[in-house]
Amino acid sequence: MSAPSYTPQLRPLSVGETLDAAFRLLRHRFGALIACVLVPSVPVFILGTLIVGSTDPTAFDVNAPVNNDGGAVAGRAIDQILAGIAVALGVAACFKVVSAAYLGERAGVGDSLRYSLGRFLPLVGAYILMVLILLGGFIALILPFFFLLIKLSMTWPALVCERAGPLKSIGRSWRLTRNNWWRVFGALLVTFLIVIVI
DSSP, rough: OOOOOOSSSSSSSOHHHHEEEEEEHHHHHHHHHHHHHHHHHHHHHHHHHHHHHHOOOTTTTTTTTOOOSHHHHEEEEHHHHHHHHHHHHHHHHHHHHHHHHHHOOOOHHHHHHHHHTTTTHHHHHHHHHHHHHHHHHHHHHHHHHHHHHTTTTTHHHHHHHOOOOOHHHHHHHHHTTTTTHHHHHHHHHHHHHHHHHO
C-alpha cells in the first residue's frame, strides 16, 4: 500500500502551495525527520564535544579568553568537520524521506540513513564546491553571493533525489532555478523566517 502523496501535481508551486505541502508533510513525517537528524547528529556532537574538551581545558568556561594554541584550534576544526558530516548525512536522509513522501512512497528512517550514507562522498564533494563558489561570490560582492546562493540551493535535492554527482547536481540546480530565481528566493526567505520565529 502506497503512502499518501503530498503534491497536487508535479508542477511549479506558488510559495503558499509549497508551504502548505511542506507543513502537511512535516506533520505526517515528523518522527522520521527528527530521527533522521538525531541519529547521525547526537553521537557526532557528543564526540565533537569530547574532542574540544580534551584539547582545550577552558573551552566551556565562558569567562576564559579564546584559546588559540595549536591543540585547541585543531580540536575545534575536527569538531566543525564532524558537525558538517552529521549535517550532510541528516539533510540527505531528510531529503530522502521528503522526496519519497512527496511522490506517495514511504521511506523509513533506516532506509533513508542508509541512502544518505551511500551518497556521502558526492554530498561532501558538492558541499566543498558550493562553499568555494559562494566564498568567491561573497568576496567579490554581496549581491553575487545571494544570487549564487539561490542558484545553488537545489544542489543537494538534485544530488539525493536524482543520484547525480556533485558537478551534475550543481548544473541541475542552476537549470532548475532558471526563470524561477525570485520564486525560489521567496520560498527560501519565507522558510528562513518561519525557522527563525520557531
